Amino acid sequence: xxxxxxxxxxxxxxxxxxxxxxxxxxxxxxxxxxxxxxxxxxxxxxxxxxxxxxxxxxxxxxxxxxxxxxxxxxxxxxxxxxxxxxxxxxxxxxxxxxxxxxxxxxxxxxxxxxxxxxxxxxxxxxxxxxxxxxxxxxxxxxxxxxxxxxxxxxxxxxxxxxxxxxxxxxxxxxxxxxxxxxxxxxxxxxxxxxxxxxxxxxxxxxxxxxxxxxxxxxxxxxxxxxxxxxxxxxxxxxxxxxxxxxxxxxxxxxxxxxxxxxxxxxxxxxxxxxxxxxxxxxxxxxxxxxxxxxxxxxxxxxxxxxxxxxxxxxxxxxxxxxxxxxxxxxxxxxxxxxxxxxxxxxxxxxxxxxxxxxxxxxxxxxxxxxxxxxxxxxxxxxxxxxxxxxxxxxxxxxxxxxxxxxxxxxxxxxxxxxxxxxxxxxxxxxxxxxxxxxxxxxxxxxxxxxxxxxxxxxxxxxxxxxxxxxxxxxxxxxxxxxxxxxxxxxxxxxxxxxxxxxxxxxxxxxxxxxxxxxxxxxxxxxxxxxxxxxxxxxxxxxxxxxxxxxxxxxxxxxxxxxxxxxxxxxxxxxxxxxxxxx
Numbered sequence: 404x405x406x407x408x409x410x411x412x413x414x415x416x417x418x419x420x421x422x423x424x425x426x427x428x429x430x431x432x433x434x435x436x437x438x439x440x441x442x443x444x445x446x447x448x449x450x451x452x453x454x455x456x457x458x459x460x461x462x463x464x465x466x467x468x469x470x471x472x473x474x475x476x477x478x479x480x481x482x483x484x485x486x487x488x489x490x491x492x493x494x495x496x497x498x499x500x501x502x503x504x505x506x507x508x509x510x511x512x513x514x515x516x517x518x519x520x521x522x523x524x525x526x527x528x529x530x531x532x533x534x535x536x537x538x539x540x541x542x543x544x545x546x547x548x549x550x551x552x553x554x555x556x557x558x559x560x561x562x563x564x565x566x567x568x569x570x571x572x573x574x575x576x577x578x579x580x581x582x583x584x585x586x587x588x589x590x591x592x593x594x595x596x597x598x599x600x601x602x603x604x605x606x607x608x609x610x611x612x613x614x615x616x617x618x619x620x621x622x623x624x625x626x627x628x629x630x631x632x633x634x635x636x637x638x639x640x641x642x643x644x645x646x647x648x649x650x651x652x653x654x655x656x657x658x659x660x661x662x663x664x665x666x667x668x669x670x671x672x673x674x675x676x677x678x679x680x681x682x683x684x685x686x687x688x689x690x691x692x693x694x695x696x697x698x699x700x701x702x703x704x705x706x707x708x709x710x711x712x713x714x715x716x717x718x719x720x721x722x723x724x725x726x727x728x729x730x731x732x733x734x735x736x737x738x739x740x741x742x743x744x745x746x747x748x749x750x751x752x753x754x755x756x757x758x759x760x761x762x763x764x765x766x767x768x769x770x771x772x773x774x775x776x777x778x779x780x781x782x783x784x785x786x787x788x789x790x791x792x793x794x795x796x797x798x799x800x801x802x803x804x805x806x807x808x809x810x811x812x813x814x815x816x817x818x819x820x821x822x823x824x825x826x827x828x829x830x831x832x833x834x835x836x837x838x839x840x841x842x843x844x845x846x847x848x849x850x851x852x853x854x855x856x857x858x859x860x861x862x863x864x865x866x867x868x869x870x871x872x873x874x875x876x877x878x879x880x881x882x883x884x885x886x887x888x889x890x891x892x893x894x895x896x897x898x899x900x901x902x903x904x905x906x907x908x909x910x911x912x913x914x915x916x917x918x919x920x921x922x923x924x925x926x927x928x929x930x931x932x933x934x935x936x937x938x939x940x941x942x943x944x945x946x947x948x949x950x951x952x953x954x955x956x957x958x959x960x961x962x963x964x965x966x967x968x969x970x971x972x973x974x975x976x977x978x979x980x981x982x983x984x985x
Contacts, residue, residue, distance in 0.1 A: 406538070407451035407897075410527055414518040415443035421514045430503040435511035437913050441905060441920075442515045442850065445898045446490065446857075450523040452897070453479045453486075453861055456890045458531050459539060468535040472528050480524055482864045485793045487520040489860060490853030492785045496778035497849050501770055505842055512850065569885035575934055576877055576941035583938040586930060587809070593926075594812030596819040603838035604764035606733040611909030612834075624731065630668070633732035634725040635744060636759040637661065641720045642752045645674075646694040653750035654722055655687035660747050661726055666740050671725040673709075673716040732760035735838055741765035768841055775845065782849065786856055793860065794867055795958035797950040802939055803863075807855040810931050811848055814923030818844070822915045831918065833911055843915055851923045854898070858932055862887045866940070867948075876947060880940045888933065895928030 418439050422431065457479035461471035494516070497509025531538060575582050607620040623632055639657065641650050651674060658675035661667060662684070669675075676685045676693070685693075693709065701709060716723045726744065730737035741762050749755045787800035794800075818839060821827050825835030866883030873879060902924065905917025940947050950958065 406455045406527060406530065407448040409530070410451040410519070410522045411444050411447035413522045413526060414447040414515070415440060417518045417522075418443055418511070418515045421518070422511050425510060425514070429507065429510065431507040431511070432504045434504075434912065435507050437905065437908075438508050438846075438850075438916075439511045439515050441901060441917070442512055443519065444901045445854070446487075446515060446519040447522065448897050448901075449857060449894045450483045450486070450519050451527055452890060452894050453483055454523060454527055455531065455538070460886075462536060462539070468532060472532050475531070476524065476528050478864065478868070479861070480528075482860050483520060483523055485789060486857040486860045487516045488789050489786055489856030490850075491516045492789065493782055493849045493851075493853030493856070495785075495849075496782040496852075497846065499774045499778040499781070500845070501774070502767060502842075505771070505845065508846055509849065516853075568888040569881045571888075571933060572881040572884040572937045573877075575937045576880065579938035579941040582934055583942070586934050586938070590809045590813050590926075590930065590935075594809075594816040596817075596824070597812060597815040599823070600815075600819050600844070601735045601823065601838045602768060602841040602844075603735055603836065604733045604738070604760075604767060605840050605912055606760075608733065608834075608836060609840065609911040628727075628729075629731055630728045630737075633760045634671075634727050635667075635737075635740065635757065635761055637724040637726060637744065638756045638758065639722045639724065639749055640754045640756070641722065643720065645717060645720060645722045648691050648695055650752070651691035651694045652687045653753060655685075655690040657747065657749045657753070657755075658724060659684070659687065661724060661744065664726075664740070664743055664747075666728055666730065666736070666743075668727045668729055671716075671727065673712040673722065675724070676712075728761070730761075733764060733836075733838075737761040738765040738768060764841070771841065771845065778845065779848070782852060786852065790856070790860070790863075791950070791954070792958060794863060794948075795950060795955060796948045797954060798943060798946055798948070799863060802943070802947075803856065803859045806931050806935055806939075807852055807859070807927070809935070810855060810923055810927040811851050813926050814847065814851065814919050815844060817922045818847070818915060818919040821918065822911065831906060831914065833914060836911065840912055840915060843912065843919070847916060847919050847923070851920060851927075854920075854924060855927045855931075858891050858895070858928060859936075861891060862932060862936065870948065876944050877941060880937050884933070884937060891928050891932055895924050898924045 419436070422435060422439060425431070454475050458471050458475040461474045462468070466474065491513050494509045494512035497505045497512070500506050500509075607614075607617045610617040612618070639645075639654060641654070643650060645651065645654060654672075654674040658670050658672055662670045662675065673694075674690055676690055677683065678685060693705070696705075698706070698710075728737060728740055730740065732738075738761050741757060742765070745755070745757050747755070783804050787804055790800035790803055791797060821831070822833070822835065823837065823839045825837075828835050862883055864883075865886045866879050869879035869882040870876065899921045902917045902921035905913050906921070908914045908917065
C-alpha cells in the first residue's frame with residue numbers, strides 16, 4: 404500500500420516544479436495546481452498499483468525477484484506506457500484551444516503523465532527489486548484471516564479473489580444481450596440531461612460566500628439594476644469627425660437600432676440623447692443639430708452637458724455606446740445577445756467593435772466551439788491508433804472509444820443535472836448558477852478519456868495475453884477480468900476518493916470537476932468494465948482481434964502488440980528447470 408504513495412510523493416512535486424519553469428514562458432491558469440495535484444495522485448497511484456500487483460503475482464508463482472521485476476515491467480509496465488500515452492493524448496486535445504485557461508491545463512496534465520510514468524518505470528522497479536518478498540510484509544489480509552479463523556474456528560487459508568470476478572464475467576457472457584441492452588439504456592438515460600447543456604462564463608459568483616469580491620457582486624446584482632455595471636460596450640470608428648452632420652445622423656440612427664433590440668433596455672452615448680423635459684429620445688436629426696452648434700455658441704445650460712458627453716463617449720474619431728441589458732453578463736442570455744449586436748449595420752463609413760464582459764464570454768465560447776471538433780476528433784483518432792498498435796486489432800479501438808464516450812456522456816449528464824439544474828446543491832453545499840461553467844466539459848472530456856483508456860489498456864492487455872495462449876475468446880475475457888478487476892476496482896476507488904475530495908472545494912469550478920470525474924470513474928470501472936466490456940467482447944467473439952491483412956502485418960512488424968509468454972523472459976521459476984528459448 405505504501406509503494407504507490409511513494410511514487411505519488413515524487414511525481415506531484417516534480418510536476419509542480421516543471422509547471423513552475425513552464426509558467427516562466429507560458430501563461431498558466433491558476434487551476435493547474437489543483438488539476439496537477441488531482442491527476443498526480445490518481446495516475447501515480449494507479450500506475451504503481453498495476454506494476455506492484457503484477458510483481459506480487461509473479462512472486463506468488465515462485466519466480467525470483469529479478470524475473471518478477473522483469474515480467475512486471477514487460478507486461479504491466481508496457482500497459483502503463485500505453486496508458487500514459489492515452490492519457491497524454493486526451494489531455495493534449497486541450498492544446499487546440501487558444502485560451503490559456505484550457506491549453507495550460509493540457510500542458511500541466513501532460514507533465515503529470517510524464518512524471519507518473521517516469522517514476523513508475525524507474526524508481527518503483529528499483530524499489531521492488533530491493534524489497535523483494537518483503538513487499539508483502541505486514542499483510543492486513545493475513546491478519547484478518549487469522550482473526551477470522553480464531554473467531555469462527557476456521558483454518559486461516561488463503562482465498563483466491565479471481566474466482567469471484569471470473570464467475571461474474573461468465574454470468575455476464577452467458578446472457579450478453581440481456582445484460583447489454585438495459586445497461587446501455589441506463590447509460591443513455593443518465594447522459595440525457597447533457598442535451599440541456601447551457602454554458603456560461605465563470606465570474607465572482609462561482610467563489611464561496613464570505614469573499615469580498617463575491618459579496619460585492621451579489622450586492623450589486625440585488626440592489627442595483629442588472630447590467631448597469633457590465634454593459635455591452637460598442638466602439639464605433641468613423642472616417643472623420645463624428646460630430647459632423649451626416650456622421651452624427653448615422654450614429655444616432657445606429658443608437659436607435661441598437662436600442663430597439665430585444666434584450667437592450669437603453670443605450671447611453673453622446674448620440675443617444677433624451678429631451679430633459681419630456682424624457683423622449685431625440686430624433687437623429689435633432690441630435691445632429693445639437694452637435695452642429697459651434698462650441699463657442701452653445702447655450703450656457705447646454706454647453707457643460709455636451710462637454711461632459713464628449714469627454715465620456717468621444718475620443719477623436721471613436722465613439723462609445725453603452726448598451727444596458729437586463730441579463731447578467733456571465734449567463735447564456737447575455738452572451739447570446741452579442742451576435743445580434745454585431746449583426747447590426749452601423750451605416751456607411753462606420754466600423755463597429757463590440758466588447759464588454761458578455762462579449763468576452765461569447766468569444767470564449769465561440770473559440771471553444773470552433774476548436775472543439777478538431778480537439779475531440781484528434782483525441783479519438785490518436786487514441787484509436789495507439790490502441791491498434793498495442794493490440795493489433797481494428798475492432799477493439801472502435802469498441803473502446805464507444806464505451807468511453809458512453810461513460811463520459813453519463814458523467815456529463817450528472818454534471819448538468821447537479822450543477823446546472825441545482826440538484827443535490829444542499830448536500831454538496833453550493834449555490835446553483837443556472838448554467839454549466841464554460842470549459843469544464845472539455846476539461847473533463849480530455850482527462851476522463853485518457854483515464855478510461857488507462858483501464859481499457861490494463862484489462863485488454865491481460866485478455867490478449869490469455870487469448871494468445873488459449874485461443875478461447877470467452878475464457879480469455881473471463882481470465883482477463885479475473886486478473887484485473889480487483890486492481891481496476893481498487894484503483895478506481897482511489898481515484899474516486901481523490902476526485903471526490905475536491906467536492907469539498909468551495910469554488911464551484913473545482914467542485915464540479917471533482918464530482919463529475921468521480922462519477923465518471925465509478926461508472927467506467929464498474930458498469931463499463933464489469934458489464935459492458937465482457938458482454939460486447941462475448942458477442943464479437945473472434946472479431947475482437949480482427950484487422951485487415953495489411954494493417955495486421957504493419958502492427959506485427961512494429962511489434963507493439965507483442966505479448967510476453969512464459970518463454971519470452973529469461974530466468975526460471977524457483978525450483979524449476981530452465982525454460983526453453985524456443
